[in-house]
Amino acid sequence: xxxxxxxxxxxxxxxxxxxxxxxxxxxxxxxxxxxxxxxxxxxxxxxxxxxxxxxxxxxxxxxxxxxxxxxxxxxxxxxxxxxxxxxxxxxxxxxxxxxxxxxxxxxxxxxxxxxxxxxxxxxxxxxxxxxxxxxxxxxxxxxxxxxxxxxxxxxxxxxxxxxxxxxxxxxxxxxxxxxxxxxxxxxxxxxxxxxxxxxxxxxxxxxxxxxxxxxxxxxxxxxxxxxxxxxxxxxxxxxxxxxxxxxxxxxxxxxxxxxxxxxxxxxxxxxxxxxxxxxxxxxxxxxxxxxxxxxxxxxxxxxxxxxxxxxxxxxxxxxxxxxxxxxxxxxxxxxxxxxxxxxxx
Numbered sequence: 001x002x003x004x005x006x007x008x009x010x011x012x013x014x015x016x017x018x019x020x021x022x023x024x025x026x027x028x029x030x031x032x033x034x035x036x037x038x039x040x041x042x043x044x045x046x047x048x049x050x051x052x053x054x055x056x057x058x059x060x061x062x063x064x065x066x067x068x069x070x071x072x073x074x075x076x077x078x079x080x081x082x083x084x085x086x087x088x089x090x091x092x093x094x095x096x097x098x099x100x101x102x103x104x105x106x107x108x109x110x111x112x113x114x115x116x117x118x119x120x121x122x123x124x125x126x127x128x129x130x131x132x133x134x135x136x137x138x139x140x141x142x143x144x145x146x147x148x149x150x151x152x153x154x155x156x157x158x159x160x161x162x163x164x165x166x167x168x169x170x171x172x173x174x175x176x177x178x179x180x181x182x183x184x185x186x187x188x189x190x191x192x193x194x195x196x197x198x199x200x201x202x203x204x205x206x207x208x209x210x211x212x213x214x215x216x217x218x219x220x221x222x223x224x225x226x227x228x229x230x231x232x233x234x235x236x237x238x239x240x241x242x243x244x245x246x247x248x249x250x251x252x253x254x255x256x257x258x259x260x261x262x263x264x265x266x267x268x269x270x271x272x273x274x275x276x277x278x279x280x281x282x283x284x285x286x287x288x289x290x291x292x293x294x295x296x297x298x299x300x301x302x303x304x305x306x307x308x309x310x311x312x313x314x315x316x317x318x319x320x321x322x323x324x325x326x327x328x329x330x331x332x333x334x335x336x337x338x339x340x341x342x343x344x345x
Contacts, residue, residue, distance in 0.1 A: 028152060031126040035133045042140040042147040047114070049148070056148030058114050060173065067176035071110035073101050076167040079204040080230070085162065086215055087227040090128050093166065094135025096234040100201050100257070101170035102143050103312065106238055107253035107268075109180035109245055110172035112145035118167040119152045122159035132166065135233075143238050145170070178245065182252030182268025182315065187343040189251055190321045191265070191275065193336045194328070196311030198287055200234040202258045203305040210295035221286030229287050237312045240331045249320020256307040263304060265313050269341065277339040284309045315341060 036051050048057035062068040077096050084093050094117075102112050117136055119129055129152065140147045159165070199207060207230060215227035222229050244250060254265040265275060288308050291297060302308065316324055321337070328335040 027124040027126055028154065031124060031129050031152060034126055034130040035137075038130075038134050038137045039147050042137055042145070044146050047146045047148055051149075053149075056114065056116065058146065058148055060113060062173070065173065065175045068173050069110075069176050069179065070171055071105045071108050071174055072169065072171045073104040074167065074169040075100050075104065075201075076165065077201045077234075079208060080199075080201055081164065081166060082208060083204065083215065083227060083230045085164075087231065089227075089231055090131035091135050092231045092233045094132040094137075095139035096135075096201050097166055097168045098136050098139035098143065098145075098170070099234045099236040100255075101168050102139075102145070102172075102236050102238055103234075103255040105170060105172040106236075106241060107180065107255045107312070108174060109178050109253075110174040111242065111245070112143050112170055112172040112238070114146045114148045114171055115140055116148065116169045117150040118169075119150065119164065120159065120166075121152075121154055121164035122156050122161040124152065124154045129164075136168070139233075139236065143236055145172075175246075180245075180250060180253055183270065185251045185269055185273065185315050185341055187273060187341055188318055189341040190316050190318055190337060191277070191339045191341070192314040192316055192321070192324065192328075193261075193282055193310035193338040194237060194240070194312045194314070195282070195334055195336075196256070196285070196307045196309055197235045198229060198232040198285060200257070200307055200311055202307065204230070206295070206297070206301075206305055207291055210291050210297070219286065219290045222290070226287075226290075235311060240328065240333050241312070244324065244327060247320065247324070249317045249324060250314055251317055252315040254313045254315075256311050256313060258305075260304045260306060261308065261310060261313065265315070268315070272344055274342050274344045275339060276342045279303075279308075281338040282309055282336040310336075310338065313338070 039051055046059050048059055077093050080093055084090050098115055105112065136147055211226050216225055218225055252268040254268055256264050261277065262275060288306055292302055325335060
């Protein structure tokens with residue numbers, strides 16, 4: 001190609017800007033406008049910046065702590081996003097994200113301080129994204145933490161137009177001498193299980209495969225459609241567990257996510273110890289048996305993939321069991337004694 005031809009081609013080519021490349025700045029501005037009043041509802045007196053700053057400022061009050069330790073966690077909600085997209089309902093997954101992260105630091109003995117989110121997509125739909133954030137706002141308010149910042153990334157070429165991903169980071173605090181690590185767990189300690197609201201945020205790749213094309217259908221024992229059941233909010237255990245934090249009787253806690261009851265609880269059990277679980281000790285929500293039967297899923301896979309109806313496990317000294325069970329009952333929590341810690345031979 002001669003130089004003259006090259007110049008003509010450059011001059012005559014179609015006009016290109018950021019929007020035609022797939023990124024709509026105006027959509028981002030509209031999204032921020034929609035969420036601002038909602039996010040501000042999570043702000044406490046410790047939040048020092050408004051939405052739009054380059055960083056989120058938070059001035060903690062550590063006067064009630066002797067040796068405050070910050071505890072952080074980051075997670076996502078996995079392919080539960082696909083269920084939201086297939087059903088067109090986006091108001092629960094934001095709450096799932098916050099509650100999942102709250103539970104992760106709760107089992108370490110920490111209370112949440114603030115939360116940040118990351119929303120990435122192929123093409124930003126402000127209304128859909130705002131529904132997701134409103135779910136986060138509701139959960140942050142319920143857990144007493146502030147949503148102090150986030151990032152929205154429109155990335156055509158990385159994500160398909162209707163695809164999106166969601167992640168969040170939480171920061172909390174615990175006094176050093178009240179960290180719950182499981183280090184004091186010993187043989188004979190009792191396991192207490194607290195019920196889940198369903199799948200929470202794990203096992204959705206398998207569940208979606210089992211229920212492919214059936215999200216609008218109903219199943220035996222379900223209160224609604226399969227899609228509605230799969231979108232139930234991953235509950236937070238903070239309200240019922242917070243009064244027990246610092247109790248000497250609690251030796252360890254586990255959040256039952258990917259890996260199931262055994263995989264997650266064994267993470268806190270010292271070497272040389274095992275778990276004797278009574279798998280019939282609690283009622284299993286109908287959704288799990290539906291997955292088991294419809295997908296002909298082996299029991300071992302069910303136990304490793306799903307929480308099977310228990311979202312949090314307390315490992316408790318034998319002498320503290322009665323008092324803790326009374327507290328849980330008083331708070332209308334249907335807790336179950338599900339097994340014991342054993343010494344391995």
